[in-house]
Amino acid sequence: MAKTGKREISLRFLAEPGDVNFGGKVHGGAVMKWIDQAGYTCAAGWSMLYCVTVYVGGIRFISPIHIGNVVEVHAKVIYTGNTSMHIAVDVLAGDPREDAFRKTTHCVIVFVAMDEHGKPAPVPPWQPQNEEDRSLESYARKLMGLRSSLDEEVKRFLQPE
Ligand SMILES: CC(C)(COP(=O)(O)OP(=O)(O)OC[C@H]1O[C@@H](n2cnc3c(N)ncnc32)[C@H](O)[C@@H]1OP(=O)(O)O)[C@@H](O)C(=O)NCCC(=O)NCCS
Numbered sequence: 733m734a735k736t737g738k739r740e741i742s743l744r745f746l747a748e749p750g751d752v753n754f755g756g757k758v759h760g761g762a763v764m765k766w767i768d769q770a771g772y773t774c775a776a777g778w779s780m781l782y783c784v785t786v787y788v789g790g791i792r793f794i795s796p797i798h799i800g801n802v803v804e805v806h807a808k809v810i811y812t813g814n815t816s817m818h819i820a821v822d823v824l825a826g827d828p829r830e831d832a833f834r835k836t837t838h839c840v841i842v843f844v845a846m847d848e849h850g851k852p853a854p855v856p857p858w859q860p861q862n863e864e865d866r867s868l869e870s871y872a873r874k875l876m877g878l879r880s881s882l883d884e885e886v887k888r889f890l891q892p893e
Contacts (some may be wrong), residue, residue: 737777739858740808743770747801747825758797763823763837766805767791771819774807775843778817779855786816787842789879795836801825804833810840810865811872815852817843818872840875 743766753759768785775783797803804824811818823837847853860866 737780737856738774739778740806741770741774741777742807743773743803743805745803746828747797747799747803749799752799756799758799758801758803760793763793763797764788764791766803766823767821767837767839767841770805770807771821771841771843774809774819775817775845778809778812778858779845779853781845781847781853781855783817783843783845785841786844787879788839789882790875791837791839793837795834797823797825797836798827800827802828802833808868809858810868811876812855812858814854815844817845817855817858818875819843820868820872840872 747758747762751758751762768788771785772783802825805821806824807819807821809817810820819841821837821839821841822835824833825836826833845853845855860869
């Protein structure tokens with residue numbers, strides 16, 4: 733089994749004018765890219781392997797991010813399967829002239845570690861260490877249950893034409 737890496741990471745940067753939508757705020761696609769980047773960094777850091785996104789669901793955009801805001805993207809492992817890692821991602825933003833950050837987005841994203849042949853590879857198991865971890869792991873398990881019924885609904889749209 734590979735050596736365990738870091739369980740959580742944060743990215744921090746400024747929302748730039750290139751990230752703007754037609755309403756003058758940061759567009760959702762930019763936020764999704766940051767979520768994917770932070771999730772990848774966390775998953776690759778934990779497994780110490782190349783990883784691919786296998787599932788993103790239930791992204792909740794809670795409040796807008798303004799151009800010029802400092803953005804923090806926090807990602808942490810909240811569940812590991814055999815080859816998959818479930819990563820909780822929270823996006824926070826705030827005016828650099830003020831101290832307060834507000835949560836703008838939350839989601840759980842699933843990555844699969846890949847071996848050198850492009851096949852799913854086992855990942856080091858993550859064990860909850862405290863009450864908060866146990867609650868996050870149980871949240872990940874609950875989402876997995878909900879996802880399997882969603883997958884059934886979506887399946888017919890995934891069939892090739
Ligand atoms: C990731 C990929 C290799 C998995 O292939 P697969 O045939 O589903 O492989 P497996 O059935 O062995 O599943 C691998 C893991 O993915 C998980 N998985 C598969 N579908 C899933 C889904 N819809 N949601 C969550 N996890 C899922 C499985 O549970 C398994 O996890 P486990 O080993 O921890 O139990 C394949 O789906 C793929 O290449 N997808 C494209 C990835 C990509 O390009 N992403 C980035 C661009 S958008």
